[in-house]
Amino acid sequence: MTDPKSPAVELRGLTKDFSVGLRGVRLRAVDRLSLRIEPGEVFGLLGPNGSGKSTTIKVILGLLAPTAGECRVFGVPSSRVEARVEVGYLPEAPNFYRFLSGRELVEFYGRICGLGGAGLGARVAEVIAWVGLTGAADRRVGTYSKGMLQRIGLAQALVHDPQLVILDEPTAGVDPLGTAAITDLIRQLKARGKTVLITSHLLTQIEDVCDRVAILDRGRLLLEGPVDELAAAGGHATKATAETLNAAERDELRQWLAARGKTLAAAEAPRPRLDQIFIEQVERNRPSVEREQP
Ligand SMILES: Nc1ncnc2c1ncn2[C@@H]1O[C@H](COP(=O)(O)OP(=O)(O)OP(=O)(O)O)[C@@H](O)[C@H]1O
Numbered sequence: 001m002t003d004p005k006s007p008a009v010e011l012r013g014l015t016k017d018f019s020v021g022l023r024g025v026r027l028r029a030v031d032r033l034s035l036r037i038e039p040g041e042v043f044g045l046l047g048p049n050g051s052g053k054s055t056t057i058k059v060i061l062g063l064l065a066p067t068a069g070e071c072r073v074f075g076v077p078s079s080r081v082e083a084r085v086e087v088g089y090l091p092e093a094p095n096f097y098r099f100l101s102g103r104e105l106v107e108f109y110g111r112i113c114g115l116g117g118a119g120l121g122a123r124v125a126e127v128i129a130w131v132g133l134t135g136a137a138d139r140r141v142g143t144y145s146k147g148m149l150q151r152i153g154l155a156q157a158l159v160h161d162p163q164l165v166i167l168d169e170p171t172a173g174v175d176p177l178g179t180a181a182i183t184d185l186i187r188q189l190k191a192r193g194k195t196v197l198i199t200s201h202l203l204t205q206i207e208d209v210c211d212r213v214a215i216l217d218r219g220r221l222l223l224e225g226p227v228d229e230l231a232a233a234g235g236h237a238t239k240a241t242a243e244t245l246n247a248a249e250r251d252e253l254r255q256w257l258a259a260r261g262k263t264l265a266a267a268e269a270p271r272p273r274l275d276q277i278f279i280e281q282v283e284r285n286r287p288s289v290e291r292e293q294p
């Protein structure tokens, strides 16, 4: 049985190697990754393309076995089927059955998750309404736009009301309005006590919705913590606002503000945006040679 008091996800020294090419060269996709995601948290897993985010998610889902290390979901090793009972998953490139209607598709996933009987139809209608697809529920999925596909993907991930929702790039290819709607759904999930693990390259969205983030590069954890704490750490520039100055004073201010006898009307250290932290971390941890490559 899963234990709702255990961390929703716990990774200890998780390592995943793939063997690639005809010679079976070893590629380390995830490298000794340790992370805890607490129940009720919205956690952002960030990193450049190929940094190991989706591989980590597939290990959490039990779709891939780790090469080394441990992975538990609500206290249960992710290799065990029980670990998946409370998990909903939106894959990064969902390949749904094109000839089913949206309603049939969500019903199909509901049945896979053990739902049935009279309650199933009502639950399917409820999640479809929740993702805003009621009007298109009886159209074939093959006719859906990208944004609609992501929404029906969300509906299938939520149909069995899981405690842990894993969304691998839920807003890939979605317009700003659709992105705002998906961000709002994530907030609603949090308000209902669900745990959400999300990957996205839209860092402003992540910043707005996540309690904590981790930044990976080449499978390794570079940085992890609450967005506010990450932003407070590190020597980011201080922005000062002076009282009205004329042009000459502005020139002199550059040399020495205090010597002009002006009072600062406001002085603040603006919080660096998450995209700034992300780029700094990734660049700092890459060898200089790589940095100079186009
Ligand atoms: N089945 C596989 N076989 C071989 N290599 C793989 C396999 N799956 C992933 N990889 C490799 O593992 C590394 C991590 O890939 P992964 O898909 O986890 O990255 P990601 O962080 O999700 O990237 P993206 O942001 O592009 O989705 C990459 O180098 C990728 O080529």
Ligand SMILES: [Mg+2]
Residues within 6 Å of the ligand: 053, 054, 055, 092, 168
């Ligand atoms: Mg990925």
